[in-house]
Amino acid sequence: MITWLVRVLLRWPPLRRLFWRRWYQALTKRQQQSDFVFMNYGYRILDGSEVAPDLDEEHEPQRNWIQLYHHVASKANMTGKQVVEVGSGRGGGAAYLHRYLKPADMLGIDLASRAVDFSNRVHGADGLTYMQGDAEALPLEDASCDVVVNVESSHCYGSMPKFLAEVSRILRPGGYFCYADLRTVDGAAVLHRQLEGTGMTILHRGDLAENVLAALREDNAMKLDYIHEVAPKWLWEPLETFAGVEGSAIWRGLESGDTVYPHYLAQKPAA
């Protein structure tokens, strides 16, 4: 009942923004474990021709979450570039991009200040920082970065067009936008029109739903064990829903095809 009510209320943009902001602030306050650094549903490689990223042994347990970033962001060559991630969460994605894809500067931006403090404490390094900011009013100069990465965050925003206008504004001419997130089937059609409306060139478009569902299946037992170990019993249900465990709305939506997972690589026209 509570989960259903939350889903209905989240359809209203101002409440959606407020809810997610509070949720991620509270989650970071409660969960300070430095091994919990990703909050996406993951990506399992299903196509034999796709090359899996080489990971250090210590990052193997995070493989599916990392692979989502790798799949979404590695098509834009970011070596030596200035890269911004919007919605960087607990910082694991930006830390992966910084460590393996070698941008000159990697900046993670998130609305939840506690997640930003956590990320700076756990991952902060030369060329890798995190700052608080809103996707709909990014605290950056016009034409100040080469690549914008956005992974499983935009469903929290009040206005997708405002966010896309901000992406276009902060990208240099020729810069890349690497994007992926959940949508309903109708929502994905709206998203496509919104992206076309930015004037950016869509270089690649895909649906990652099958890969995301395969990752959910693979990680299900591990997530349940983790939640049951670190959280009090009264929090199990909302955390399991949020984590997309077997039987959750996310899992069922991806399985039935009602939920899709659009991925785009777009490019701002050269000046």
Ligand SMILES: C[S@@+](CC[C@H](N)C(=O)[O-])C[C@H]1O[C@@H](n2cnc3c(N)ncnc32)[C@H](O)[C@@H]1O
């Ligand atoms: C599902 S988490 C994904 C985090 C990260 N991208 C990952 O894959 O681990 C969504 C993140 O988006 C952030 N977020 C929500 N609304 C935002 C906004 N308006 N501006 C910036 N970040 C926002 C949340 O605070 C949260 O950290």
